Amino acid sequence: MAPLPPQPAKAKNSISRIIFERINLTGANLEGVNFKVANLSSANFKI
16 A cells, blocks of 8 residues: 655645635636626627
């Protein structure tokens, strides 16, 4: 069996993953907002 990594490294890895997931969620939310803005812009353009 391979030796277990030290706890601090494991904790840091978990924190990095959580931050990365939060960034991904934020990016998805921003894309949704941009999509809404694009829809509003096209609606205004049609008017």
